[in-house]
Amino acid sequence: MNHFLDLHTTAQGDLRAILDQAHQMKTARNGRPKGAADDSQPLAGHMVALIFEKPSTRTRVSFDVGVRQMGGQTMVLSGADMQLGHGETIADTARVLSRYVDLIMIRTFEEAVLQEMAEYASVPVINGLTNRTHPCQIMADVMTFEEHRGPITGKKVVWSGDGNNVFASFAHAAGQFGFDLTFTGPQALDPDPAVLGEARALGADISVERDPYKAVAGADLIVTDTWVSMHDPQSARERRHNQLYPYKVTTDLMAAANPDALFMHCLPAHRGDEVDSAVMDGPNSVIFDEAENRLHAQKAVMRWCLGV
Ligand code: CP
Numbered sequence: 001m002n003h004f005l006d007l008h009t010t011a012q013g014d015l016r017a018i019l020d021q022a023h024q025m026k027t028a029r030n031g032r033p034k035g036a037a038d039d040s041q042p043l044a045g046h047m048v049a050l051i052f053e054k055p056s057t058r059t060r061v062s063f064d065v066g067v068r069q070m071g072g073q074t075m076v077l078s079g080a081d082m083q084l085g086h087g088e089t090i091a092d093t094a095r096v097l098s099r100y101v102d103l104i105m106i107r108t109f110e111e112a113v114l115q116e117m118a119e120y121a122s123v124p125v126i127n128g129l130t131n132r133t134h135p136c137q138i139m140a141d142v143m144t145f146e147e148h149r150g151p152i153t154g155k156k157v158v159w160s161g162d163g164n165n166v167f168a169s170f171a172h173a174a175g176q177f178g179f180d181l182t183f184t185g186p187q188a189l190d191p192d193p194a195v196l197g198e199a200r201a202l203g204a205d206i207s208v209e210r211d212p213y214k215a216v217a218g219a220d221l222i223v224t225d226t227w228v229s230m231h232d233p234q235s236a237r238e239r240r241h242n243q244l245y246p247y248k249v250t251t252d253l254m255a256a257a258n259p260d261a262l263f264m265h266c267l268p269a270h271r272g273d274e275v276d277s278a279v280m281d282g283p284n285s286v287i288f289d290e291a292e293n294r295l296h297a298q299k300a301v302m303r304w305c306l307g308v
Contacts, residue, residue, distance in 0.1 A: 001122075001123070001124055001305075002014075002124055002304055002305045002306075002307070003118045003124050003125045003126070003305070004124070004125075004126045004127060004135065004136075004301050004304070004305055005114060005115070005118055005125065005126075005127050005135070006127060006133050006135050006169070006172060007133075007135045007138060007139075007169055007172035007173050007176055008172040008175065008176070008198045008199065008201075008202060010135075010176075012176050012202075014304060015139070015176050015177070017304070018139065018297070018300045018301055018304050019139065019142060019143055019146070019297065019300070021300040021303060021304075022139070022143055022293070022296045022297045022299065022300035023143065023146070023147075023296075025038065025296055025299055025300060026293070026296040029069075034065060034069075035068070035069075036069070037069060037071060038069050038070055038071070040070075041070060041071030042070050042071070042303055042306075042308040043067055043070035043071050043072030043302065043303075043306070043308065044070075044071035044072065045071075045072075046067075046071075046072040046073070046102040046103065046306065046308075047072065047073050047074075047075070047100065047101045047102055047103075048063070048067045048072055048073070048074045048075075048101060048102065048103045048104075048105065048302070049074075049075055049077060049097055049100075049101040049103070049104045049105070050063050050064060050074055050075070050076045050077065050105045050128070051077045051078075051079060051082070051084075051104065051105065051106040051107065051108075051128075052076070052077070052078055052079060052106075052107045052128075053078075053079030053080070053084075053085075053106070053107060053108045053109060053113075054107050054108070054109065054129070054230050054231075055230065056107055056128070056129075057268065058266075058267060058291055058294050059105075059107060059128045059129065059136070059294070060076060062291075062294040062295040062298055063105055063128070063298055063302075064076060065295060066295050066296075066298050066299040066302065067302065069299065070299060070302070070303070072102075075101070079108070090113055090116040090117055090120070091116055091119070091120040092120075093117070094116070094117045094118075094119075094120035094121040094125075095120050095121070095122070097121065097123075098121045098122040098123045101123060102123055102306065103123055103124050103125075103126070103302060103305055103306060104117065104121055104123060104124070104125045104126070105125075105126040105128045106125065106126070106127070106128055107128035107129045107130075108129075108130055109130065109131050109231055110130065110131060111130045111131065111132040111133070113130070114127050114130050124305035124306065126298075126301060126302070126305060129165065130165065131165055131229075131231045132165050132168060132192070132195075133165050133168045133169045133172070133195075134165050134166045134168075134169050134266070135169045135172070136294065136297065136298050136301060137166055137169060137266045137294070138166070138169040138170055138172070138173045139297040139298075139301065140290055140291075140293035140294045140296075140297040140298075141170070141173075141223070141264055141266070141290055141293075142173055142177055143293045143296065143297050144262075144264065144286050144289045144290045144293050145220075145221060145262065145264075147289065147293075148262055148286055148289070149220065149221075149260070149262065152177050152178075152179045152221075153177060153178040153179060154178065154179065154180070155179045155180070155220040155221065156179070156180045156182065156218050156219050156220050156221070157170065157174070157179050157180065157181050157182070157219070157220065157221045157222075157223065158181075158182045158184060158215050158216050158219040158221070158222050158223070158257070159181065159182070159183050159184070159185070159223050159224070160184050160185065160212055160215070160216070160222060160223070160224045160247045160248075160249055160253070161185050161189075161224045161225055161227065161244055161247045161274055162185060162189045162225060162226075162227060162229070162240070162244060163183055163185055163189055163190050163191030163192070164189075164225060164229050165229065166225045166266050167183065167191055167195075167225070168191065168192060168195040170223065171191060171195050171196060171198075171199035171204060171206055172195070172198060172199050172202070172204075174199055174204035174205065174206060175198075175199045175200070175201070175202025175203050175204035176202060178203070180205045180206075180207075181199075181204065181205070181206045181207075182206070182207050182208070182209055182215050182219070183206065183207070183208050183209075183215075184208075184209050184210065184211070184212045184215035184216070184247060185210075185244065185247050186210075186243040186244065186246075186247070187210070188243055189240070189243060189244070190208070212246060212247050212253055213253065213256050216253055216254075216256045216257040216261070217256060217257070218257070218258060219257035219258060219261050220257075220258055220260075220261055220262070221261060221262045221263075221264060222249060222253070222254060222257055222261055222262070222263050222264070223263075223264045223265065224247070224248075224249045224265055224274045224275055225265065225266060225274065226268065226269065226270055226273075226274060227240050227241060227244045227270070227273055227274050228240055241273065244274065247274075248273070248274055248275065248276070249263065249274065249275040249276070249279050250275075250276050250278075250279065251276065251278050251279055251282065254279055254282070254284060260284070261284060262284055262285075262286050263275075263279055263280070263282070263284050263285045263286070263287070264285075264286060264287060264290055265280065265287050265290075266290065267287060267290070267291055269287070
């Protein structure tokens with residue numbers, strides 16, 4: 001049984017195979033309507049539970065549409081509406097759901113919840129974001145880079161801003177896909193040292209540069225994310241804005257990178273905060289391809305989980 005919990009705990013060869021299948025499946029759809037079925041229906045007869053303990057637009061819709069395109073069925077569940085939100089244990093929830101569904105995707109707060117779900121479920125579990133990581137997002141991001149610029153191996157990726165859960169999966173991906181990763185942000189919001197250790201154990205070349213202009217020199221891709229994540233207290237908002245303002249992605253910062261450097265943001269974005277609209281809507285931005293590729297990458301992840 002293949003759980004898809006994190007990039008550093010999934011075999012490098014499996015990640016490559018998933019992305020290769022994602023590219024193939026996207027090409028095979030060849031512009032047909034979103035509701036049209038794929039030629040092959042690998043999830044026919046399969047039921048997928050999509051559990052959300054946090055808000056979501058992209059993850060919710062892309063998983064739901066992806067399952068339907070592949071012939072399966074979904075149920076979208078809010079954690080607050082389940083007994084899970086009223087004291088039932090994760091372990092019991094996992095064992096019960098496993099009697100009804102073939103695959104579980106969960107977006108939750110603590111990584112321990114995801115791990116416990118995977119430990120007790122007898123069906124595969126997919127990480128749809130935790131406070132610690134967001135592996136499905138970075139599968140889509142690597143796919144997007146490859147579509148526009150070819151192999152990401154050996155390229156320079158710069159993360160500007162908060163060393164958060166999305167950065168963590170970028171760090172894991174740096175080890176698995178072999179690109180150089182530079183973090184530029186305030187020391188107070190440095191990445192989790194444990195995450196850096198996991199990535200470096202995979203051979204990742206990760207550096208830290210406090211000056212964003214020095215950081216982006218020679219960059220092939222610049223990435224940022226919202227300054228206040230879903231799990232951050234709103235009381236931290238003003239402090240974080242002050243800390244992160246120097247790391248806003250502007251047209252000036254993009255101009256200091258390679259001329260063909262791409263810009264990515266997992267969305268939702270706060271235009272004018274972490275990134276200017278001129279960058280988001282500019283010629284090097286691939287943010288909506290990223291969002292679309294959540295669909296294709298996750299379809300391949302689900303096939304890998306189910307072995308279909
Ligand atoms: N990027 C991302 O995970 O988007 P949602 O929060 O809308 O799912």
